[in-house]
Amino acid sequence: MKAVNVLVLTGYGLNCDNETAYAFELAGAVAQRVHINALIAGAVSLSEFQILVFGGGFSWGDDHGAGVIQAVRMKTSIGRDLFDFVEKGNLVMGICNGFQTLVNLGLLPGFDLAAQKPENALRSVAVTFNDCGNFRDQWVNMRVNPASSCVYTQGLTDLELPVRHGEGKFYTDPETLKRLKDNQQVALQYALPDGHPADQAFPYNPNGSISDIAGICDSTGRIFGLMPHPEAYNHWTNHPDWPLMKEKLKRRGEPLPSGLTPGLQMLANGVNYFR
Numbered sequence: 466m467k468a469v470n471v472l473v474l475t476g477y478g479l480n481c482d483n484e485t486a487y488a489f490e491l492a493g494a495v496a497q498r499v500h501i502n503a504l505i506a507g508a509v510s511l512s513e514f515q516i517l518v519f520g521g522g523f524s525w526g527d528d529h530g531a532g533v534i535q536a537v538r539m540k541t542s543i544g545r546d547l548f549d550f551v552e553k554g555n556l557v558m559g560i561c562n563g564f565q566t567l568v569n570l571g572l573l574p575g576f577d578l579a580a581q582k583p584e585n586a587l588r589s590v591a592v593t594f595n596d597c598g599n600f601r602d603q604w605v606n607m608r609v610n611p612a613s614s615c616v617y618t619q620g621l622t623d624l625e626l627p628v629r630h631g632e633g634k635f636y637t638d639p640e641t642l643k644r645l646k647d648n649q650q651v652a653l654q655y656a657l658p659d660g661h662p663a664d665q666a667f668p669y670n671p672n673g674s675i676s677d678i679a680g681i682c683d684s685t686g687r688i689f690g691l692m693p694h695p696e697a698y699n700h701w702t703n704h705p706d707w708p709l710m711k712e713k714l715k716r717r718g719e720p721l722p723s724g725l726t727p728g729l730q731m732l733a734n735g736v737n738y739f740r
Contacts, residue, residue, distance in 0.1 A: 468495045469736045472514040476500040477535070479522035479562065481696065488696035489518070492725070492732035501535070505542045515739050516556045517547075519563025521629075521694060531592065531632040532565030540570055547572070548582050556616060556735050557688045561630055564680070564690035565592045573690050574637075574645055575683025590637040590645075590681075592692070596673025600631040604705055605671055605693060606663075607679050608656040614686030615652035616738050617731045623660045624727040625704070626693035633672035633692040635681075645681060653680035653691055698728030 471494045475482035486496035494516065503509045511517065525534035539547065547570070551557060559567035567573045574590055575581050595601060605628050609621045637645070645651050654677040655663040655670040663669035663677045670677050672692070680691030701707060701722050714721055725733055 466740065469516065469739045470494070470514045471496040471516040471518060471736075472504075472509070472511065473498050473518045473520055474501055474504070474563075475520075476502060478524045478526055479520055481521035481560065481694065484699070485518055485520045485560065485696040488699040488729060489516075489732050489736070491699055492729050492736050494732075494736045501539070505539070511543075511546055511550045514555070516558065516735055517550060519557070519559040519566045520696075521561035521563060524562055524566065527562075527632070530569075532562055532567075532569050535562075535566045536569030539566075544570075551581060551688060552578065554687070556738060558617065558735065559688075559690035560694055560696065561628075561633075561692055564692055565632065567688065567690045568592050572688050573683055574641070574650060574681055575685070575688055576644065576648065577684055581683070581688075589641045590635065592632060593634050593636055594632050595630070595634055595671065597667060597671070600629070601633070601668070601671040602629045603627065603668060603671060605679070606656045606658050606660070606669065607693065608654045608660060608662070610649060610652050610654070612649045613652040613682060614649060614684075615680075615682035615689050616686050617682075617689045617734045618652045618680075619734050621727060621730060621734075623656065625698075626695055626728055627697045628671055628693050630672070630692055633674070635672075635674035635678040635692075637675070642676060646676070648684060650681050650684065651676065651678055652682050652689065653678070653693070655679050695728035695731040698726045701726055
C-alpha cells in the first residue's frame with residue numbers, strides 16, 4: 466500500500482511538532498517534520514506530501530496576534546504553492562495555533578476554492594482572546610456534526626480532547642456564521658458532559674466561541690482547523706480520568722479500550738482518505 470506522507474511544520478515557536486508527527490505515525494502515515502524556512506526556500510517541496518499540518522505552539526511568540534506573522538510570511542512567499550496544494554485534492558489541518566494561522570491565511574472558512582487563491586483570500590472570521598481573560602489548559606467535551614463534509618470527523622460522534630490556548634475564541638459576523646452553518650462547515654462544537662450544547666457556559670465552552678464553535682472546515686471538507694489537540698490524545702492513558710475509567714471497567718468485568726483513541730481516529734481519517 467502506498468505511503469501517505471504528512472508534512473508537519475516546525476520552527477519559530479511551534480512546539481507540538483514532535484507530538485503531532487508521532488500521532489500521525491500511529492495513525493498510519495509517514496510523517497516528516499519540516500522547518501518553515503526549508504519549505505519557503507524550496508529545500509522541501511509540498512508536492513512530496515498529501516497532508517500539510519500547521520501544528521500548535523506560539524509561532525513568532527504571537528507577538529502581532531496568534532498565527533499572524535506565520536500567515537503573512539507563508540502567504541507572501543509560498544501562497545500560490547499552498548493554493549496549488551489544495552487545488553490538487555490534498556488535505557490541510559490546522560491545530561490550535563495552526564487554526565489561527567489558517568484563518569489569517571484566508572484558507573478558512575474557504576467558502577469556495579477560488580476564494581482561497583492568495584490574491585482573493587480575505588479574512589471573514591477570527592480566532593481571538595478568550596472571554597475568561599486567561600490561558601485555558603483543560604479537557605473539553607465536543608459534539609461532532611454528522612452532516613459536515615469534514616474529512617477528519619467522519620464516523621466520529623461525541624468526543625473529548627484537550628485544549629491549551631489563550632486565544633481560542635471563534636468569532637465572525639452573523640451573515641458569515643449563517644453561511645457556515647448552512648454549508649455544514651461547523652464540524653465541532655463544545656458541549657456539556659451529557660452531549661448537549663455548551664450554550665456558551667464556561668468552562669465547557671472554554672473561550673467564549675460563538676455558537677460553541679471548536680472547529681470548522683472549508684467547503685470541500687479537506688481543510689480543517691480546530692482549537693483542541695487531537696494529537697495529544699494518542700493513547701488511552703492520556704485521558705485525565707483514565708485511572709477511574711480503568712477501575713470502573715475492571716469492576717464491571719469489561720475489557721479495557723484498545724485500538725485508536727478518538728484523537729488518533731481523527732488523524733487516521735485523513736490518512737485513510739487517500740486509501
